[in-house]
Amino acid sequence: MATVHLRIGDLIVSPPKDLKKPRGKKCFFVKFFGTEDHAWIKVEQLKPYHPHKEEMIKINKGKRFQQAVDAVEEYLKKAKGKDQVRIFTDLWSCFLLGFSIKQLSVKDDPHFHHFLLSQSEKPASSMEPITKRLKIIEEDTGSTSIQAADSTAINGSITPTDKRIGFLGLGLMGSGVVSNLLKMGHVVTVWNRTAEKCDLFIQEGARLGRTPAEVVSMCDITFSCVSDPKAARDLVLGPSGVLQGIRPGKCYVEMSTVDPETITELAQVITSRGGRFLEAPVSGSQQLSNDGMLVIVAAGDRSVYEDCSSCFQAMGKTSFFIGEAGNAARMMLILNMVQGSFMATIAEGLTLAQATGQSQQTFLDILCQGQMASTFVDQKCQNILQGNFKPDYYLKHIQKDLRLAISMGDSVNHPTPMAAAANEVYKRAKALDQSDNDMSAVYRAYIH
Missing domain, CATH: 1.10.1040.10 (N-(1-d-carboxylethyl)-l-norvaline Dehydrogenase; domain 2)
Known part of the structure; x- marks a missing residue:
C-alpha cells in the first residue's frame, strides 16, 4: 500500500485537538462531501473512488448521493493539477440501502488517491458502522441528530461518559453491545449467568462483577439484556439481584423485550429504593448489535435517557424516547x-x-x-x-x-x-x- 501523505487543508485533515482518536486500527480523520460531516474512518474501510464511481451511480439514485458525487467532481475540477488531493465522498445513502465496506486496495500511485465507500459484493452481507447516524428522536420536542462513525461523532466528538457502566446478560444482543461500549472507551463491569461468557470481555478491558447486586453497587448506570420476562424479574428480584444493589441515584436500564406489566413492576421496585429507571429495548439482530447499528426505543426517566447518550451512540444508529415506562415495551x-x-x-x-x-x-x-x-x-x-x-x-x-x-x-x-x-x-x-x-x-x- 502506498504511503499516504497528509496535510492540513486536504479532505483528510488534522482533527481538532480535543477530538479523541479511537483505539485500535489505523484511522484517518475524514471530512465528507455533501454534509460537511467528519469522522475517524479505519483505513480498511476506504475504497478508491474512480474505479467504482460509475457502478455506484447506477445503483444509487438518491438525491443526496448525486449531490455528493457532484461535489466530488466539482472539487476535482478545481483541484486539477494539484498534488496529494484527497477526495472522500458522503455516500450515506449507500449505507442506508444496505451497502458495506470492502477491504482497502490502493495501488502504489504517485498521483491521486480518490476514495469512496463501496458497494458490497453481496448486498445481503452485514452493514459496517462507518457513517452511521445516531438520531435521538423525541416524541414531544421534535428531533435532533447526533451522528457517529466508529468511536467519534460526525459533527463533533463522541466522548464516553465518565459514569461507570454495568452490563448484565451477554447473549446474542448483549455481547455486541458490550463490545461496542468498550471500543468507545466506556468503563464497563459485566456479569452473566454463565460466567465463562465474561472472559472475552475481561480480556478486552471489562471488569467482572460476581453478582448482579455487586455490579449495580459498583456502577452508576446498569444495563440488563436477558431473554424473557421471567429472567428479567429474577435478575432484579432474585437472590443477590439488582434490587439488593440499588441505592438512591443508581440508574437501571432494562433492554430486554418484555411485556409492559413486567416493566411497570420493575420500575416500581427500582424507584421505591430511590433508583432511577429507564426501559430501552432494541430492534435489531446479533449482526446489527455487533455493528453498533441497533435501534433503541426508550421510555421512563428522561434524565437517565440523557445520561445514557454516549452508550446509545456506541450501540445504535437511532434512539427514540417515547414517554413513560411501558411505552417502549408496547412499541417493541x-x-x-x-x-x-x-x-x-x-x-x-x-x-x-x-x-x-x-x-x-x-x-x-x-x-x-x-x-x-x-x-x-x-x-x-x-x-x-x-x-x-x-x-x-x-x-x-x-x-x-x-x-x-x-x-x-x-x-x-x-x-x-x-x-x-x-x-x-x-x-x-x-x-x-x-x-x-x-x-x-x-x-x-x-x-x-
Whole structure:
C-alpha cells in the first residue's frame, strides 16, 4: 500500500485537538462531501473512488448521493493539477440501502488517491458502522441528530461518559453491545449467568462483577439484556439481584423485550429504593448489535435517557424516547410482531414456490427487485436456501414476542389474527427442535 501523505487543508485533515482518536486500527480523520460531516474512518474501510464511481451511480439514485458525487467532481475540477488531493465522498445513502465496506486496495500511485465507500459484493452481507447516524428522536420536542462513525461523532466528538457502566446478560444482543461500549472507551463491569461468557470481555478491558447486586453497587448506570420476562424479574428480584444493589441515584436500564406489566413492576421496585429507571429495548439482530447499528426505543426517566447518550451512540444508529415506562415495551412488541409475522409469510412464500414447481431463487430475485426489497428479506431468504440457520435472532425469542403481543392485543380487545396464525407456525417449528436456531428456521415448519 502506498504511503499516504497528509496535510492540513486536504479532505483528510488534522482533527481538532480535543477530538479523541479511537483505539485500535489505523484511522484517518475524514471530512465528507455533501454534509460537511467528519469522522475517524479505519483505513480498511476506504475504497478508491474512480474505479467504482460509475457502478455506484447506477445503483444509487438518491438525491443526496448525486449531490455528493457532484461535489466530488466539482472539487476535482478545481483541484486539477494539484498534488496529494484527497477526495472522500458522503455516500450515506449507500449505507442506508444496505451497502458495506470492502477491504482497502490502493495501488502504489504517485498521483491521486480518490476514495469512496463501496458497494458490497453481496448486498445481503452485514452493514459496517462507518457513517452511521445516531438520531435521538423525541416524541414531544421534535428531533435532533447526533451522528457517529466508529468511536467519534460526525459533527463533533463522541466522548464516553465518565459514569461507570454495568452490563448484565451477554447473549446474542448483549455481547455486541458490550463490545461496542468498550471500543468507545466506556468503563464497563459485566456479569452473566454463565460466567465463562465474561472472559472475552475481561480480556478486552471489562471488569467482572460476581453478582448482579455487586455490579449495580459498583456502577452508576446498569444495563440488563436477558431473554424473557421471567429472567428479567429474577435478575432484579432474585437472590443477590439488582434490587439488593440499588441505592438512591443508581440508574437501571432494562433492554430486554418484555411485556409492559413486567416493566411497570420493575420500575416500581427500582424507584421505591430511590433508583432511577429507564426501559430501552432494541430492534435489531446479533449482526446489527455487533455493528453498533441497533435501534433503541426508550421510555421512563428522561434524565437517565440523557445520561445514557454516549452508550446509545456506541450501540445504535437511532434512539427514540417515547414517554413513560411501558411505552417502549408496547412499541417493541408491536415491531417484533410485524417482523415475526413477515418472516413466517416469507417462509410460506418460499415453500409455496417450491410446491408449485417454481424456482425459489427466482422468487427471491424477483422479490428483491420489488417494493419489499430489503437487507432483511435478502439475508433471511439466502440463509434459508443455503440451509444456514445460525441464530441472528432466536426463533424462540420471536415466538415469545408474538405471544406477548397477542396477549397485549387481548388486554385492549384488539384482534391480532395475523400474528396469531404466525405464532402457531413458530410453535410448530419449536416442536421440531428449532428453538435455538434463527427465526428463519420457521421455514422448516412448512416442509415437515
